[in-house]
Amino acid sequence: MHKVLVIAYYWPPAGGPGVQRWLKFVKYLRDFDIEPIVYVPENPSYPITDTNLVKEVPDGIQVLKQPIHEPYAWASLLSKRKTKTISSGIIPEKKPSFIEKLLLWIRGNLFIPDARVFWVKPSIKYVLGVLEEQQIDTVITTGPPHSVHLIGLGLKKRQAEIMWIADFRDPWTSIGYHNKLRLSKSSQEKHKNLERTVLKSADKIIVTSATTKKEFEEITSKPIKVITNGFDNELNEIELDSDFTISHIGSLLTGRNPMVLWKVLKSLVNENHSFQRKLKIQLAGVVGKEVMESIHMYGLRPYVECLGYLSHDNVLKVQQKSQVLLLLEIDSEETTGIIPGKLFEYLNAKRPILAIGPQGWEAGQIVEDSKAGAVFLQQNEDALKDVLLKWFSAFENGELKISSSKIEQYHRRELTKVLANYI
Known part of the structure; x- marks a missing residue:
């Protein structure tokens, strides 16, 4: 050798x-x-x-x-x-x-x-x-x-x-x-x-x-x-969350604060009683003070569960059980080449990925090429709301899933x- x-x-x-x-x-x-x-x-x-x-x-x-x-x-x-x-x-x-x-x-x-x-x-x-x-x-x-x-x-x-x-x-x-x-x-x-x-x-x-x-x-x-x-991990069959969980894994600090998402979620909570009952936002990892202030400002604190730091084994379980996986990046030209490592485990979990990041973001391109979810800019408020409503409707019918492709190239x-x- x-x-x-x-x-x-x-x-x-x-x-x-x-x-x-x-x-x-x-x-x-x-x-x-x-x-x-x-x-x-x-x-x-x-x-x-x-x-x-x-x-x-x-x-x-x-x-x-x-x-x-x-x-x-x-x-x-x-x-x-x-x-x-x-x-x-x-x-x-x-x-x-x-x-x-x-x-x-x-x-x-x-x-x-x-x-x-x-x-x-x-x-x-x-x-x-x-x-x-x-x-x-x-x-x-x-x-x-x-x-x-x-x-x-x-x-x-x-x-x-x-x-x-x-x-x-x-x-x-x-x-x-x-x-x-x-x-x-x-x-x-x-x-x-x-x-x-x-x-x-x-x-x-x-x-x-x-x-x-x-x-x-x-x-x-x-x-x-x-x-x-x-x-890398071969995943076992696992039961999905009964709530409409939107989960983010990793540090969520001010630069990545998805203001457009909080605004859209507030609107959906106010307009849709069923969405209000089922929404759950899971944040695993360090959450910045200003992010939590934004969540409070939009009245979403009752729907948030801060999980703290999780072992890798538990991260995989959360990813696989979640209804939607949240991928975020700072809205800046210098971050277009940042591809978070968690993206590939998101792909393996085969849950819809909600990606919000900069124009020309490489990670967003991978999500789109893999047909693994939807990608938005911070300004895409109406389109984001439409997709979340569509996914929530599918969730209520027990049909929220994706048919991703070309992900085996990312196996370790x-x-x-x-x-x-x-x-």
Whole structure:
């Protein structure tokens, strides 16, 4: 078998979407004559954990670990809660406090490209020994955190003959929250220079969207492959909710606040007694204060159930039981290439997807191409109301379902086959 070293920050027991991608690639790479060896931190500060994911690590996979020094321990002396929030990548909403401003400034300007940068130098030294000892000639780094790519860069500088593949689960300097880090001009330039150096030094690049590929092609001439996230789980038959549940999975903060949806739902509740009795809005994950204020403003609080953070196993159950699955993105040109990982599990759940996002949104295009639901802009109030009424009528008749197509290409094994061929 061809040995490949995968360098990642997020690994079980880390929870959330960041861990899923390479956990699943590692699961299937052996099917294609590739033996993955994984290198991760020994003592990471994961903002959320999901111990159930530990069971999904394949038997016999070699997982190497080295200590990491992260600054969040001393930063938490200022504010433990705010530090944990920022370390998880959640930027404070419209009016950050002085402490939040300070933490953001420190995060953006003192730790470049991110607060895991202290793992880079010791990892380069350690991994060089591993490559020599185990005769490994291919290294894959996956970020964010993008400091992981600096490990690949350091290895490439010292051993030019290794094949280095850089996997970008998210963009770097063009991602929405980057401009909120209160960066100085010199810090902005350092980020851009590091991004440019990584993109020009890696032998191959992987991205999760065509938009990011196009963006990176303006910086580098190296090969770039789009390999999206996907779904894996075979689902058992499960009884649908008796209520007309509209469920959103994941963080729902101010930028994604679907004002048009709240307005339409208020109208339907006021006009349709049956809709009023059956409506249930389920929100799993972090829900922003301003989102809840909007829900209150439209009189929808009695219909909302906040589920908090759920294990991945429970997320799958909620998705499969829900009548409608809600997919949201910030209405901005810079978010058109964001394809949430949950989209593919939504597709696998085979429940109608209600997607609200920007013009030209890649995720919306996947929903439409797969015939998996309906896609709207924030301005599509009348069309959104018509679709919800249509779906509610079908729900009342026990006939709310979709006939999606072309989703098998997003199965994790099929995506791993594409990855193996690219390696």
